[in-house]
Amino acid sequence: MANEPLLAAGLDAGGRSTRCVIGIVEDGRLRYLGHGSAPAAGWNRDRLADSNALTSSISVAVSEAEKKAGVSIEGMVVGVGGIGVDGFDNTGLYEFSHPRTVTQEHMSYAVERAASVRLEDDRCLLQVFPQDFTLDGRAGYRNPKGATCQRLEANVHIITAPRHEHTALVNAVHQAHYAVEETAHEPMAAAYAAILAEDRTRGVALVDIGCDSTDFVVYEGESLVLARSLPISGDHLTRDVAWVLKVPYEDAERIKREYGCAMVGLTADNSLIEVPAPEERGPRETSRKLLNEILEARAEELFDHFREALASVAMEQNLLEGVVLTGGGALLAGMCDLAEKVLNVPARLGLAVGIEDWPEEIDNAAWTVAAGLCMYSARLKLKREWKRKAPGLIGLVLR
DSSP states (O other), rough: TTTOOOOOOOEEESSEEEEEHHHHTTTTTEEEEEEEEEOOSSEEEEEEEOHHHHHHHHHHHHHHHHEEEEOOOSSSEEEEEEEOOOEEEEEEEEEEEEEEEHHHHHHHHHHHHHHOOOOTEEEEEEEEEEEOOOOOEEEEEETTTEEEEEEEEEEEEEEEEHHHHHHHHHHHHTTTEEEEEEEEEEHHHHHHHHHHHHHHHHHHHEEEEOOOOOOOEEEETTTTEEEESOOOHHHHHHHHHHHHTOOOHHHHHHHHHHHHHHHTTOOOOSSEEOOHHHHHHHHOOEHHHHHHHHHHHHHHHHHHHHHHHHHTTOOTTTOOTTEESSSOOOOOOTHHHHHHHHHHHHHEEEEOOOOOOOGGGGOOOOGGHHHHHHHHHHHHHTTHHHHHHHHGGGGTSOO
């Protein structure tokens, strides 16, 4: 109906928390309505082991968001991440019988050709991101509409996901009686919420440090040039603390959050912290410096892996806008300082921008993915209008 409110919703089914954000589109702008969260369930080290448990977690989070928003939603955009998600470049060729003036339809067809790749049976196509075009061997055209050529090539970056995990996640949402409008790469959604378009043009990366996986995207110009996962996540830092200090996992997580820092020297390292011990043993103490040394070693390894990934696409010295950190793992004190030290670029926490009435209580990097997925949902609903307004490659494929 014409007067029906245009609702948007995003779901981040993370390894530690399931988060949902609901908004409403008014006069082309997205306004916050409500949010909800629930402890994550059903995951086993980045693998979905219990679909029913995940469905219950989703139901609780979305129901809470609906209650706060005062609305009921039918569907949402669902985030996909994890160590199985990967990206690669591909090219699509559109060759004419004679030189022609390039139209929007020609560009779209070339992108479709680039996206038509044969994947392994256990992989599925998640998203396609146009980069630029090559005309008769001349590379680097951002928007060749109106140019003349006989050979048009579209260069794209394709993101794929494990088919089984993707299907199981979608089914879990369906079992909660919600539709999946689309699935989207989580760090891409976070970048959509936390990085302005003009910053992407100067080179920027977003690293989403979750409980069970660390995923990232790298932009140069308007193009997404790299999307990949790293083998280290927030869970590894907690496990290191548990192993070295000989404490249960949950106690290690609490100690990490309350006293930990990813870089030695930023806190009072000579102070002592109490370490939980069994009742039959007396209380123990350890130095805060030891805790921070444990965390720094693993966090430094994470950023070393990321630096190697940047080098694979020659971007280690081209991130003029630096690196943006999101996810619960980014909330550890000193993470931005260590990123700057290892990567030699500016680093900051990625907070959601562009959503009116965004509440202070969730204005932190752990909620950026959910915010971006909600924004992506809004854009889906306004796709035609946004495509008319968006210049260049953004008008080809929803980004």
